[in-house]
Amino acid sequence: MTPDDDASQAAFRAEARAWLGDHAHLAPVISGIPTEAEVDQWRAWSRTMAEGGYAGITWPIEAGGRSLPYSYLEIWLSEAARAGVPEHFGVIGVDMAGPTIIAWGNDEQQRRLLPPLLTADEIWCQGFSEPGSGSDLAAARTCAVLDGDEWVITGQKVWSSFAQYARWCILLARTDPTAPKHKGLSFFLVDMSLPGVDVRPLPQLTGDPEFNEIYFDNVRIPRSSMLGEPGDGWKVALTTLDYERSTHGVALSSQLIAELGRVGGLMTRPGADGNVPADDPILAERYARIWVRAQGLRVTNLRSLSELDQTGKPSSAGTISKLEWSLLNQALAALAQDAVGLDGLVPGADGLDGGHWAYTVLRTRGNSIEAGTSEVLRNIIAERVLRLPRAR
Ligand SMILES: Cc1cc2nc3c(=O)[nH]c(=O)nc-3n(C[C@H](O)[C@H](O)[C@H](O)COP(=O)(O)OP(=O)(O)OC[C@H]3O[C@@H](n4cnc5c(N)ncnc54)[C@H](O)[C@@H]3O)c2cc1C
Structure with missing residues (x-):
């Protein structure tokens, strides 16, 4: 890959620039935390990008993407930034949760979760950090206990961006308290609309509550909500973090x-x-x-x-x-x-x-x-x- 476009990259850049020229007027101006009306406009703009084929462009075709090389992602992102349009509303979903589900999810999880993620009909948040474990993420204490066909989640996450809009959370939780800390974790896909989930916005330095505390009080999720196997949580979380960075x-x-x-x-x-x-x-x-x-x-x-x-x-x-x-x-x-x-x-x-x-x-x-x-x-x-x- 070189800093200059080859012929096919140049054609893609021209295509993206033309599409943005035709559609950028539909994009809302978002500064700071969106109002309710801006949330609807931002969701609609994200859907427009997905329908135009500009959300998840590097994802496999069967996952709703275009299977394009990552150099094309850089072209799309720089053209979108140059046009001044906002990024996808479901940024945590498109950039982190989605690629993690593609890497680790089974067919059923991919079929159910990826399409509404790309259209921003379902927003995702990241439930990794806790009051006692940010940098030392593997020390997470939120726990999940298997009870019949359900996992029961109890604990607290913090600094979860966009959790106030989220339908789903990628959650790191301890399933084996006796195992060494990196090996006792598992990775869950949690429906935020379930009873026992409590999201409390936290204002940050700007005054805007971009991130949140999330409390899980005996939240019962289906056994099938795990990504990977019990004990794989750290490896799955590293996939998310690598895509995030x-x-x-x-x-x-x-x-x-x-x-x-x-x-x-x-x-x-x-x-x-x-x-x-x-x-x-x-x-x-x-x-x-x-x-x-x-x-x-x-x-x-x-x-x-x-x-x-x-x-x-x-x-x-x-x-x-x-x-x-x-x-x-x-x-x-x-x-x-x-x-x-x-x-x-x-x-x-x-x-x-x-x-x-x-x-x-x-x-x-x-x-x-x-x-x-x-x-x-x-x-x-x-x-x-x-x-x-x-x-x-
Ligand atoms: C705007 C914003 C959005 C965020 N969004 C999310 C989100 O959506 N989901 C989520 O899960 N988290 C989110 N976070 C949390 C973020 O990932 C953590 O704040 C970060 O990992 C640091 O953890 P901590 O706050 O617990 O600080 P600590 O880990 O307690 O660190 C305190 C200080 O100690 C230093 N330190 C710690 N360990 C070491 C070490 N080994 N060597 C050297 N120095 C060290 C740190 O650099 C820091 O200066 C967000 C944070 C911010 C600011």
């Missing part, structure tokens, strides 16, 4: 690169004081440094997608992309805020960009925590990518 990371990187273009516009526009930010050598150098690193990020993404095409499995190299994306996204938001100056700090005020950058600076703080903290990712890069000696 690689293909989902590519989606985030594409948005960053499109945003870089918009900040470039901001840099050359006179501010409220009449000064042009790009004339300030410090701001100009900060922009140039982010721009150069973003090109490196794109090439790194292409390299890891190429590996994914060859092996069929995301590699730990996706960790590099997630780490670098989070650092660049934070740096870009801080630069944009400095470029718009004090007026841009007041959310909702009449300042330049109406407080967008102030909100973005706050939201990006979480980038170096979500999907693995930067410290933990550096450990993974050291041990699994560079093969350095283990820290512990």
Whole structure:
């Protein structure tokens, strides 16, 4: 895979750009947590993308995809980001739950769950983190006990993004408390509409409740709701995490690169004081440094997608992309805020960009925590990518 399109990739890019040209007017503008009306519009936009063949494009045809190579995903995501349309509403489903179900699910699970996931009729959330186990995910204490033909789930998850909209949850739970911690876990697909599931939104730094606590109080799910076999939970969860950091990371990187273009516009526009930010050598150098690193990020993404095409499995190299994306996204938001100056700090005020950058600076703080903290990712890069000696 090279940074430039070959003939067939160029044809696909033209096709995607033309489709976006015809349909982008249907896309809602989503900033922050969506209102009820925006949820309906976002769902409808996601369905439009699925019907147009632009959701799950790398998935097998029998799973509702187009079996396209991952380089085409990068093309689609960068064209969508360039057009400024929102990502799929069911992002956790399309980028993480779906690929995990394709890798580990049986025919029945794939047939029932994948079509409504692609059309955003059913939204998914990720129930991995707990109050006592975030980085040390394998210490999860939520438990599942087999009772006849049902598993009974009890425990608490936290920081579950989009759980307030979710019909399904990918859940990591302990099924064998006597086994070593990584071996006693199993992976479940939980219907969030069942009795005993309680979702409580948590406001974050921005003031928006993007993530949630989920309480499971003796929730009874069918025995068939497990993905893989009892005790496979850690291996299945690693599949989810690898996709989260690689293909989902590519989606985030594409948005960053499109945003870089918009900040470039901001840099050359006179501010409220009449000064042009790009004339300030410090701001100009900060922009140039982010721009150069973003090109490196794109090439790194292409390299890891190429590996994914060859092996069929995301590699730990996706960790590099997630780490670098989070650092660049934070740096870009801080630069944009400095470029718009004090007026841009007041959310909702009449300042330049109406407080967008102030909100973005706050939201990006979480980038170096979500999907693995930067410290933990550096450990993974050291041990699994560079093969350095283990820290512990
Ligand atoms: C915006 C956002 C969305 C999220 N969405 C979801 C979601 O949908 N589903 C979900 O399950 N989770 C989600 N999370 C949770 C996220 O995955 C965890 O917050 C993250 O894994 C860190 O866990 P923790 O918060 O328990 O921190 P801890 O693990 O307690 O870490 C605290 C500090 O210790 C450091 N640390 C811990 N272990 C090590 C180590 N071995 N070496 C070096 N330093 C270490 C960490 O880097 C961190 O600085 C989300 C988080 C955020 C911020």
